[in-house]
Amino acid sequence: MAINSYLDMLLKDFIDGGLPGCALQITQKSKTIYEGYFGYSDIEKKIPVTNLSVFRQASMSKIPLYTTLMILYERGRFLMNDPIYKYFPEWKDTRKYVKESNGYVKAVPTEGPITVRDILSMKCGLPYCHSPSKTENHTIQAMQACMQPLWDKGHYTLREHTAAMSQGPLAFEPGSHWIYGFASELSAGLIEVLCDKPIDDVFQELLFDPLEMHDTRSHYFGDIRDRMVGLYRKTPDCKLEPCNSILDAKHLPGPENEAGWARLFSTVNDFSKLMQMLANGGVYNGVRIMGRKTIDLMRTNGLNEVQQRDFEDNYNAGYGYGYGVRTLTDRNKGNHNGSPGAFGWTGGFGTWCEADPAEEVSIVYMHNMIPNEEVYYHLRMRNAAYGCIK
Amino acid sequence: MSDFKHLDQLLHNFVEDGLPGCSCIIAKRGEILYENYFGWADIECRKPLTRQHVFRQASLTKIAMYTVAIMMYEQGRFLMSDPLYEYFPEWRNSTKMVCRENGDVDIVPVEHPITIKHILNMTCGLPYDMIMGDSPVQHPTSHAMAKAMAPLREKAYYTLREQIRVISQVPLAFEPGTRWLYGFASELTAGLLEVIGGKPAEQVIRDMLFEPLDMHSSANYTFGDIQERLVKNYHIKSGKKLGDHDALMIPPAERDAKFVGPLGTVPGFSRVITNCRDYTKFMQMLANGGVYNGRHILGRKTIDLMRTNTLTDKMIREDFTNSYLAGYGYGYGVRTLMDSYTGQHNGSVGAFGWTGGSGTWAEADPSEGVSIVYMHNLQPNLEEYHHLRMRATAYGCLE
Numbered sequence: 001m002a003i004n005s006y007l008d009m010l011l012k013d014f015i016d017g018g019l020p021g022c023a024l025q026i027t028q029k030s031k032t033i034y035e036g037y038f039g040y041s042d043i044e045k046k047i048p049v050t051n052l053s054v055f056r057q058a059s060m061s062k063i064p065l066y067t068t069l070m071i072l073y074e075r076g077r078f079l080m081n082d083p084i085y086k087y088f089p090e091w092k093d094t095r096k097y098v099k100e101s102n103g104y105v106k107a108v109p110t111e112g113p114i115t116v117r118d119i120l121s122m123k124c125g126l127p128y129c130h131s132p133s134k135t136e137n138h139t140i141q142a143m144q145a146c147m148q149p150l151w152d153k154g155h156y157t158l159r160e161h162t163a164a165m166s167q168g169p170l171a172f173e174p175g176s177h178w179i180y181g182f183a184s185e186l187s188a189g190l191i192e193v194l195c196d197k198p199i200d201d202v203f204q205e206l207l208f209d210p211l212e213m214h215d216t217r218s219h220y221f222g223d224i225r226d227r228m229v230g231l232y233r234k235t236p237d238c239k240l241e242p243c244n245s246i247l248d249a250k251h252l253p254g255p256e257n258e259a260g261w262a263r264l265f266s267t268v269n270d271f272s273k274l275m276q277m278l279a280n281g282g283v284y285n286g287v288r289i290m291g292r293k294t295i296d297l298m299r300t301n302g303l304n305e306v307q308q309r310d311f312e313d314n315y316n317a318g319y320g321y322g323y324g325v326r327t328l329t330d331r332n333k334g335n336h337n338g339s340p341g342a343f344g345w346t347g348g349f350g351t352w353c354e355a356d357p358a359e360e361v362s363i364v365y366m367h368n369m370i371p372n373e374e375v376y377y378h379l380r381m382r383n384a385a386y387g388c389i390k
Numbered sequence: 391m392s393d394f395k396h397l398d399q400l401l402h403n404f405v406e407d408g409l410p411g412c413s414c415i416i417a418k419r420g421e422i423l424y425e426n427y428f429g430w431a432d433i434e435c436r437k438p439l440t441r442q443h444v445f446r447q448a449s450l451t452k453i454a455m456y457t458v459a460i461m462m463y464e465q466g467r468f469l470m471s472d473p474l475y476e477y478f479p480e481w482r483n484s485t486k487m488v489c490r491e492n493g494d495v496d497i498v499p500v501e502h503p504i505t506i507k508h509i510l511n512m513t514c515g516l517p518y519d520m521i522m523g524d525s526p527v528q529h530p531t532s533h534a535m536a537k538a539m540a541p542l543r544e545k546a547y548y549t550l551r552e553q554i555r556v557i558s559q560v561p562l563a564f565e566p567g568t569r570w571l572y573g574f575a576s577e578l579t580a581g582l583l584e585v586i587g588g589k590p591a592e593q594v595i596r597d598m599l600f601e602p603l604d605m606h607s608s609a610n611y612t613f614g615d616i617q618e619r620l621v622k623n624y625h626i627k628s629g630k631k632l633g634d635h636d637a638l639m640i641p642p643a644e645r646d647a648k649f650v651g652p653l654g655t656v657p658g659f660s661r662v663i664t665n666c667r668d669y670t671k672f673m674q675m676l677a678n679g680g681v682y683n684g685r686h687i688l689g690r691k692t693i694d695l696m697r698t699n700t701l702t703d704k705m706i707r708e709d710f711t712n713s714y715l716a717g718y719g720y721g722y723g724v725r726t727l728m729d730s731y732t733g734q735h736n737g738s739v740g741a742f743g744w745t746g747g748s749g750t751w752a753e754a755d756p757s758e759g760v761s762i763v764y765m766h767n768l769q770p771n772l773e774e775y776h777h778l779r780m781r782a783t784a785y786g787c788l789e
Contacts, residue, residue: 073734074786076779078399080734081713117734281789288393291786293736293758302731322731 004034014367014377015039020232020240021049022350022367022377025268026385027276029360030285034388035268041175041229043240054215054265055366056248060347061264062184064274065199066298066324067290068191068206069120074294077194080120084186086191090163096125096137096170105138107169114174116190118182120323121302125170126182136142142168143182154166154256158199161260162189178303178310178321187324188261199224199261211284212275216266219253228265231349233370243370263347268364271353275344275362279355295357299327299343315346315375335379337386352378359389394424397783404766404776405429408633410624411439412766412776415666416784417674419759420683424787425666431621433638444619445765446650447662447669450746452576452609454662454672455591456696456723457688458598459510459579464692467586470507474514474578477585480555482614486515486562487530488760495530497561504566509578510722511700515562516574533564535574542657550591550659554581570701570709570720579723580659591659603671603682608664611653616663620650623748625769632772661746666763669752673743673761677754693756697726697742714745734778736785751777760788 007024014022021039025032037049041286056276072078085092094114095107118124127141132151146164150156156164162185171179188199195202198219208216215224231247232240250262277284281292301320303311311321317327318334327343330334336342344363350372353364363385365378397414403410411429417423429434431443440765462468468477468706475482484504488496506624508514519535531668538556542548554577563571580591592610600608607616623646630637649656650663675682679690699719701710717733718725726742728733743753749771751764763785 060428074736074782076403076783079713079774081716081774081778121731208723289738291788293738293785293788294782296738297734297736300731336508 004102004388007034007388008036008386010380011036011038013379018234018238018240019367019377020369021053021054022365023049023051023053023268024363024365024385025272026388027272027279027362027364028389030276030280032272034385035250041227043230043232047388049229051267051269052215052227053229053366054224055229055351055368056347056349057229057264057266057271057351058212058347058349059184059263060266060271060345060351060353061218062324062345063271063278063353064182064203064264065184065187065191065209066120067274067278068202070186070294070298070323070360071206071290072191072194074291075178078116078190080115080117082116084116084119084124084190085113086174086184087190088162088166088382090166094166094170094174096173110170110173112174114170114186118174119186119190121321122178122180122183122324123307125172125174125177125179125185126165126168127171127179128181137171139171140319142339155258156260157255158185158189158192158261170322173371176306178307179270185261189217203264207274207289210287210289211270211277213266213270213273216264216270218251218262218264220251224265229368231368231370234373240369268366271351271364272362275355278343279357279360279362281357298323299325299357301327301329315379335383337383346374346378348372350374350377352381356386361386394426394787397424397780398426399585400779400783401426401428404780408631408637409766409776410638410768411443411621412764413439413441413443413666414762414764414780414784415670416787417670417677417761418788419678420674422670424784433622433624439621441665441667442607442619443621444616444663444665445621445750445767446748447664447750448746448748449576449661450669450744450750450752451662451665453556453676453744453752454595454599455576455579455583456510457672457676458583458595460581460692460696460722461598461688462586464689468506468582470505470510470640472506473503474505474509475503477582478554478558480558483521484558484562484566486565487680490643495606500562501565502567503560504578506582508566509575509582511720511740512570512575512576512723513700513705514578515564515566515569515571516557516560516578517563517571518573529563531560532573546657547655548657550577550581552585553577555656567703570705577659592653594664599672599687600668602677602685602687603668605664605668608662608668610660611656612651612663613653617650620621620663621767623767623769632768644681663668666765669750670697670761671761673752673754673763675763676742678759679756696722697724697740697756699726699728714778727741734782736782745773745777747771749773749776751780753781755785758788 015038024032040054041047041049081194094110096110097105099105114124132144146168183241191199231244233243277289282290290377299322303320318330318336320329325343328340339356339358342354342356346352349369350369355362365381395555405428413427427439431439478492484500485497502515517529517532519532538560546676583591583594624638627639676685680688698721701720717729717735719728724742738755738757741755745751749766754761764780
C-alpha cells in the first residue's frame with residue numbers, strides 16, 4: 001500500500017468519526033506531493049469539499065500578518081526596539097496590574113513601554129477580549145470596559161479598536177511573559193500606520209498578488225461566498241449544527257460590518273503557496289518575496305523558561321515561539337516527526353499549517369468546526385503528513 | 391539572483407532624510423554582490439560620494455587591530471595568560487578602586503595582574519578618559535585617567551608609549567577579568583602590537599594586514615592623496631536634528647588633525663582611514679576562513695576563537711546590553727551574535743564585527759561566507775537608527 005494511503009485512511013476516518021469535511025495539501029520544493037479532500041462542505045445538500053472550498057482562517061491569518069511585518073522589518077521600516085507609542089501615541093503611558101502582598105490588585109505604570117518586539121512575539125500583556133461575558137480576570141475586565149462603547153456602537157475600525165484598548169492596564173510588565181491575544185490587533189494596526197493604507201491592501205500588494213493567492217481575502221468577492229464551507233458546531237451529543245451566519249458577518253463588505261481587524265478566508269492551494277515561500281527561503285515561482293535570513297529570524301525561539309511555561313500546553317508541546325509563529329525546538333517533547341525549526345500556526349476554526357525549511361516542505365490542513373478539537377485532529381494529521389515525506 | 395532594490399531604497403532614504411552620504415558593500419565568498427554610494431562626500435563643493443572616497447573609522451579600527459593581535463597569538467608570539475607587565479614593566483603593581491558601603495573609595499592592590507586576555511576582551515578595568523559619542527565619560531577611573539593624562543594633553547603631541555606609561559598609575563575600576571568595560575584596553579593592545587612588532591602599531595597593522603590584503607587606500611595615517619579623498623567630517627549642530635535646514639557643520643581643521651594626519655603627528659594611537667572596498671577585502675578574509683585571494687592570512691580556527699564569546703551571562707547582562715548591542719556577546723575585540731531573537735538580528739549566530747563612533751559598521755558571517763561593510767561619517771553617528779535598519783535589510787537581501 002502506498003504510504004499516502006494511510007493519510008487517505010486517516011482523513012476518511014476523521015469524516016467517519018464526525019468531522020464535516022477537511023482538506024490537506026503537502027508540498028515539497030514547489031511540487032504537490034499529497035492533496036486530499038474529504039467529507040462535505042454542506043452536509044444537507046451533500047456538496048463535497050474540493051480544491052475550490054474556502055475555509056475561515058481565524059488566527060491562521062496571523063501567518064500573513066507576521067510575515068508582512070517581517071518583510072517591513074527587513075526593509076528597515078521599523079526596529080523591534082521601537083516603543084509602540086511612536087506609532088500609536090495613545091499608548092505612551094501604559095499601566096499594568098500588580099498584586100500586592102495583602103491580595104489587593106492595583107494598577108501602576110509599567111517600567112518600560114510596550115515595544116514592537118513585544119507585539120510581534122505576544123509579550124505585550126493583553127489577552128483577547130471578545131465579549132462582555134463575566135470574568136474574574138482583571139485585565140479582561142478592564143479591556144471590556146474599554147470596549148463597551150465600541151460594542152454599543154456595533155461596528156468599529158481597527159484604529160478605534162487599538163486606541164480604545166490603550167487605556168486598560170496590562171497583565172504584566174511588557175516583555176516579561178507570553179500571553180496570546182491583542183498583540184495581533186496592535187500588529188495589524190502597525191502595518192496600517194507604517195504603510196498608510198488598509199491592511200488588506202498591504203496583504204494584497206506584498207503577499208497575495210505576488211504569491212497568486214487569488215482566493216485569499218477578508219471580504220467576499222466573486223463566488224467566494226458560495227464556495228465557503230459550512231461552519232458547523234458539534235453539540236455535546238456529537239451532532240453537527242450549522243452556525244455560519246453571525247460569525248461570517250465580518251466578511252460582508254461595508255463599514256457597518258467592521259469590527260477591528262477582519263480575519264481571512266483561504267483555500268489549501270492558496271495557503272500552500274504562502275507556506276512554500278516560507279519553506280523555500282522566501283522565493284515563490286522565481287520571485288523573491290522576502291529574505292531567507294529573515295525567515296530564519298522569524299522562526300527563532302524567543303521564549304525564556306518562564307515564557308515557555310506560559311506558552312506550552314499539550315497542543316504546543318515541543319514548540320517555542322518566534323516572531324508570530326510557533327517553532328519546533330524539541331521533537332521529543334512534542335512527539336513531533338518534523339524538523340527542528342519547522343514553524344506555523346493554527347486557526348481557531350480548525351485550520352493548521354507548518355513550513356519545514358530543512359525539508360522545503362509545507363503542510364496545510366483545513367477544517368471548520370466549533371470546537372475545533374485541534375489536539376485530536378491536528379496532531380494525528382501532522383504525524384501522518386510528516387510520515388509521508390520521503 | 392539577489393535583489394538589492396530595498397537596500398538601495400533604504401540608503402537612498404537615509405540621504406533624503408539628511409545623512410550627508412553613505413556607502414555599503416555586501417560580498418560573499420570573494421565576490422561583491424552589492425556596492426553602492428549615496429549622497430555627498432562634500433556637500434558645499436557638490437562632490438558626490440564615490441568608491442574613491444575614504445572615511446574616518448574611529449573604533450572600526452579595532453577589528454583590524456585585534457585581528458593583528460590574534461595573528462600574533464597564532465604565531466605563538468604571546469599567550470593570553472601573559473601578564474601585561476611582561477610587555478610594559480610599569481604595569482606590574484596595578485591598583486583598583488573598591489567602593490565601601492558609605493560611598494568612600496579605597497584604592498587597593500589587584501589580586502591578579504592584568505593579562506593579555508583582559509586587554510583583548512575589554513575586561514582590564516579602564517574606560518576611555520575622553521568624550522564618547524555625545525558626552526564625557528562619567529567614571530571615577532575615567533576622571534583619574536584624565537588627571538593622569540593632563541600633562542600629556544597639554545603637549546600638542548605624545549606617543550602611545552608615553553600614554554600607556556602615565557595610565558599605568560591609575561587605579562582600575564575593578565579586579566581585571568571580572569567585568570566588561572569599553573576603553574583603554576584598545577590603547578594597550580596597540581601598544582602590544584608595537585612591542586611585539588618592534589615598530590609603531592600603525593605600521594604593524596599596515597605590514598601584517600593592509601599590505602597582504604591589497605588594501606591600498608587604508609592606513610592609520612594619511613599618505614598619498616588620502617587627505618583629499620577623505621569625506622567631510624560633518625557634525626549635527628547642537629539643537630538641530632538631522633534633516634533640519636542648516637543642520638550640519640564642519641569643525642575646525644585643527645580638531646580633525648588631532649585624529650587624522652601623517653604618521654607620527656597624531657597623539658597616541660591613531661585610527662584607520664579606509665573605504666568600503668578595502669575593508670570588504672579584510673572582512674571577506676574573516677568571513678572565509680582567513681584566506682584572501684588564495685593567500686592564507688590567518689587560521690580559520692583562530693577566527694573561530696576570536697568570535698567565541700568570552701563574557702559570562704552576568705557580564706553580558708550588566709555591562710554589554712543595550713538596544714544597539716542586544717543579542718551579541720564579546721569575543722577578542724569583536725562582538726559576536728549569540729541570540730538573534732533578542733538582537734532582532736537576521737544574520738547567523740557567530741556573525742561578528744564592530745562599529746566606529748564616526749558611523750561606520752562591519753560584520754563577517756562565516757556560516758554564509760558573507761561580509762557587510764557600511765560607512766558614513768557623522769557626529770553624533772545615529773548608529774542605532776541607521777546601522778540596525780541597514781543590517782536588517784542587508785541580511786534580508788541575501789539569497
